[in-house]
Amino acid sequence: MTFQQKLDDQIKRNKSLLCVGLDSDIEKLPVKFRNSRNPQTDFNKFIVDSTHDLVCAYKINSAFYESHGPNGLMELKDTCDYIRQKYPSIPMILDFKRGDIGNTNDGYVQFAFDYLHVDAVTVHPYMGRESLDPFLRQKNKGIFILCRTSNPGAGEFQDLLVDGKPLYQVVAEKIVKDWNKFNNCYLVVGATYPEELAKVREMVGDMVLLVPGIGSQGGNVEDTIKAGLNSQKSGVVITSSRSIIFGKNPREEAQKLRDEINTFR
Amino acid sequence: MTFQQKLDDQIKRNKSLLCVGLDSDIEKLPVKFRNSRNPQTDFNKFIVDSTHDLVCAYKINSAFYESHGPNGLMELKDTCDYIRQKYPSIPMILDFKRGDIGNTNDGYVQFAFDYLHVDAVTVHPYMGRESLDPFLRQKNKGIFILCRTSNPGAGEFQDLLVDGKPLYQVVAEKIVKDWNKFNNCYLVVGATYPEELAKVREMVGDMVLLVPGIGSQGGNVEDTIKAGLNSQKSGVVITSSRSIIFGKNPREEAQKLRDEINTFR
Numbered sequence: 001m002t003f004q005q006k007l008d009d010q011i012k013r014n015k016s017l018l019c020v021g022l023d024s025d026i027e028k029l030p031v032k033f034r035n036s037r038n039p040q041t042d043f044n045k046f047i048v049d050s051t052h053d054l055v056c057a058y059k060i061n062s063a064f065y066e067s068h069g070p071n072g073l074m075e076l077k078d079t080c081d082y083i084r085q086k087y088p089s090i091p092m093i094l095d096f097k098r099g100d101i102g103n104t105n106d107g108y109v110q111f112a113f114d115y116l117h118v119d120a121v122t123v124h125p126y127m128g129r130e131s132l133d134p135f136l137r138q139k140n141k142g143i144f145i146l147c148r149t150s151n152p153g154a155g156e157f158q159d160l161l162v163d164g165k166p167l168y169q170v171v172a173e174k175i176v177k178d179w180n181k182f183n184n185c186y187l188v189v190g191a192t193y194p195e196e197l198a199k200v201r202e203m204v205g206d207m208v209l210l211v212p213g214i215g216s217q218g219g220n221v222e223d224t225i226k227a228g229l230n231s232q233k234s235g236v237v238i239t240s241s242r243s244i245i246f247g248k249n250p251r252e253e254a255q256k257l258r259d260e261i262n263t264f265r
Numbered sequence: 266m267t268f269q270q271k272l273d274d275q276i277k278r279n280k281s282l283l284c285v286g287l288d289s290d291i292e293k294l295p296v297k298f299r300n301s302r303n304p305q306t307d308f309n310k311f312i313v314d315s316t317h318d319l320v321c322a323y324k325i326n327s328a329f330y331e332s333h334g335p336n337g338l339m340e341l342k343d344t345c346d347y348i349r350q351k352y353p354s355i356p357m358i359l360d361f362k363r364g365d366i367g368n369t370n371d372g373y374v375q376f377a378f379d380y381l382h383v384d385a386v387t388v389h390p391y392m393g394r395e396s397l398d399p400f401l402r403q404k405n406k407g408i409f410i411l412c413r414t415s416n417p418g419a420g421e422f423q424d425l426l427v428d429g430k431p432l433y434q435v436v437a438e439k440i441v442k443d444w445n446k447f448n449n450c451y452l453v454v455g456a457t458y459p460e461e462l463a464k465v466r467e468m469v470g471d472m473v474l475l476v477p478g479i480g481s482q483g484g485n486v487e488d489t490i491k492a493g494l495n496s497q498k499s500g501v502v503i504t505s506s507r508s509i510i511f512g513k514n515p516r517e518e519a520q521k522l523r524d525e526i527n528t529f530r
Binding site: 023025061063064066067068069070071073074077095097098099100101102104105106107108110111115124125126127128129130131146149150151152153154155156157158160161162163167170171174217 | 288290326328329330331332333334335336338339342360362363364365366367369370371372373375376380389390391392393394395396411414415416417418419420421422423425426427428432435436439482
């Protein structure tokens, strides 16, 4: 099954475009988890068990695990195994924003798909298509390429004009035209920039967009959904991390956001 | 001590601009190492013991370790500890090419500098200066930003013209002018593109450039050195990985390349 099919099925099953981000920074965990032997895994199990019927995907950012060395990587692995075994229909996106020369990217491909068994990853476009071939060759996986990121300073390079067109649009165009031979390319576009999101949607047809930046980063739900939906009233994966997982009641936060998103579809 | 001082001292001590890359892909190791309990660490100890008096730095690419999960990370950590304890004067560059939003980069900073204790890292520029602040705040560390990479398809985005100037030059210019408040910014420019290297040298004064691509990737030593040297006949860190560490006699390969580089200084 392709990533696209798995995602589409899950969007329908849970009537949800919400992707919960497991940015499980140990310092921010509730005390009872922080003191456990496997704080991140235990916390993630709690979050996943509380939200599995409300999400279209989970996004796991590797930085929060790598920062703790081999133990952190063990927690990342255990989290992925738990989701895959208990909720095999839910796609997992590894948000690790990699990008190296071709023979080196093989190592990252191995890490993501053979070791963690995730369904999709995020990558940097700067080194070009040729360097990312080890990722793009994975026909059944999803490759999300950074296009217009959600951070305040995203525009420094991404808005530079190339023949009158901002760089992020050139990236989007090249990916749609030249990179997507196996229909496994997707883009990352921040919710903090709804105008840019609308512009990308105009350029890429029905392609799925991964949209971080709702919640703690300040993105607005209505603007984001209106700008991002495709012709099937779908095609956006709305990621929220901190404001759900560190909320008073993560399940309620997730349900509220899923339902709010659906009111604008 | 700053990374710059440590590097300058080591360049003088070993009369060397050669940086050996520990791309210790397990599948490519000699059989006697491949069958050991800690193949990468044992191999790296052998390489480091054979070359420590010939190099200005070691570069360690994290992909070759991460691909093996927690065990690989343990090998990466043990390698870094070994170099730091036995050869404390040799700078270590962690080539992990990261780049995420600010609060997430904190995790990568922690991994590189608090856990592995490396002296420098490589990062992606695409998300802009603001996102990289957690790295750029590390005054005594070296932050190498990808500028013109060594891979064949590097030009796809890096050569796009922005007001008549290729993107990689815009990146170089911004870093020199706006990013380098703490004099801890450096650039990565591939040896496979000597003309672009010469152009970057022209733009950045005496700034140190990390130059991969000699050897297996096809970069030529004379062209690279002539294009890259700064006004002090220094300022380039020439990285070679596979053609040294997997050569018949790594010490001889390293010595030959160090000496060849020096003939053009």
